[in-house]
Amino acid sequence: MSLRIPNVLSIAGVDPSGGAGLLADIKTFSALGAYGCGVVAALTAQNTQAVAGVHVPPVAFLRQQLDTxxxxxxxxxxKIGMLGGAEVVATVADVLAREAQRNVVLDPVMVAKSGDHLLARSAIAMLREALFPQAFMITPNLPEAAVLLEQGAPETVREMYRAAERLRELLPTSDQRWVLLKGGHLPGSELTDLLFDGDRMIELHSRRQDTKNTHGTGCALSSAIAALLPQRGDQLHPVEAAVRDAHRWLAQAIATSGQLAVGHGHGPVHHLNALWRTP
Structure with missing residues (x-):
């Protein structure tokens, strides 16, 4: 039976301000025509300025959420976001392997926009070894790529090419898997992301927008891709189509973020801008 509206799951942490994490993912799914489900992997005391605390629920309850x-x-x-610790990573990887789940988009969330760490260093090796084999796509930014590859962050687009190639080597080679390396940390008015499957290296370009409302942009992009992958199967290049459409949607969400007034730090993007009436 084919479903007109795909069911898409976010496994992530909860940001009470709603700009990132599970709450932002559900908004993104809804904005892009998917029915959102959510499993809580971590709780944070967080706003647009800082992360004051992190609580990781017992992994037995995490497994119960997933199994149920x-x-x-x-x-x-x-879509997988903030997981918090090695036991959480291992539990999620075990369930996804058992379910043989496809279209798994892994955003290796490590550091919040405020600079606060969201993933224990002891979990990084577990992320590579247990969860990467379950991922259809990984979406690291440049600092996250540096941690995963245990090297300095790329400082040019040319260096991004090599990093994307090395990241792809961390994924299974037996079937199609993708790396989306996000270049937003490079200077300049033009942003370049790289989409790579081990064969095709696709450059995705966009203009940097003059706004501080960038809280949760990584969460929004990865969840947008997860929402769109099941809906782009009729395209000639379905993965590229899903990623390009996700980029366009995020650009509009950033462009309209000034319609919101949330907090005094890095504000959120406007996930639901196309659905809400504006004054």
């Missing part, structure tokens, strides 16, 4: 959901709801895609 998978037992009932067919899922067409999964």
């Amino acid at each position: 959901l998978f037992a009932d709801v067919p899922l067409q895609a999964v």
